[in-house]
Amino acid sequence: MVIDPTQNIDIWEFLKEVPDPEIPAINLVELGVIREVEKNDDELFITITPTYTGCPAKKLFEDLILEKLAEKGYKKVKIISKLNPAWTTDWLSDETRNKLLNEGISPPTIGDRIIVCPNCKSKNTKLLSQFGSTPCQSLYTCNECSEPFNYFKCH
Numbered sequence: 630m631v632i633d634p635t636q637n638i639d640i641w642e643f644l645k646e647v648p649d650p651e652i653p654a655i656n657l658v659e660l661g662v663i664r665e666v667e668k669n670d671d672e673l674f675i676t677i678t679p680t681y682t683g684c685p686a687k688k689l690f691e692d693l694i695l696e697k698l699a700e701k702g703y704k705k706v707k708i709i710s711k712l713n714p715a716w717t718t719d720w721l722s723d724e725t726r727n728k729l730l731n732e733g734i735s736p737p738t739i740g741d742r743i744i745v746c747p748n749c750k751s752k753n754t755k756l757l758s759q760f761g762s763t764p765c766q767s768l769y770t771c772n773e774c775s776e777p778f779n780y781f782k783c784h
């Protein structure tokens with residue numbers, strides 16, 4: 630499965646206008662939730678991979694996508710959920726990771742499970758709770774600056 634951004638560029642641009650309901654600073658394309666866009670005459674097929682199989686935001690993702698595309702004149706939109714391969718935080722770009730850090734959310738580092746404090750960049754952090762402000766995040770605290778922060782879970 631390959632994302633081909635040269636196809637249906639306009640649709641990808643519209644989808645970039647849809648913010649992640651949990652982290653509004655980043656959009657669904659940046660989050661890697663939107664995997665494929667196919668156009669067949671006036672019908673659109675959007676393939677999404679939810680960030681988390683039990684993610685309560687899944688329905689919300691779909692509604693937001695449908696709403697945005699309807700606003701752009703696409704009334705016939707089918708959303709296809711694809712769970713395999715599962716969404717991984719590796720799909721986040723460096724730019725998206727930086728945006729998360731700016732939001733006070735620690736993004737995972739590829740191949741490295743050290744959780745960095747978004748406030749002071751210390752690696753001396755500890756888990757407070759498996760569930761943070763949303764089920765897709767965990768709550769951590771920093772041992773250096775004592776700031777609690779959310780960590781975007783790896784799956």
Ligand SMILES: [Zn+2]
Nearest residue numbers: 746749771774
């Ligand atoms: Zn800190």
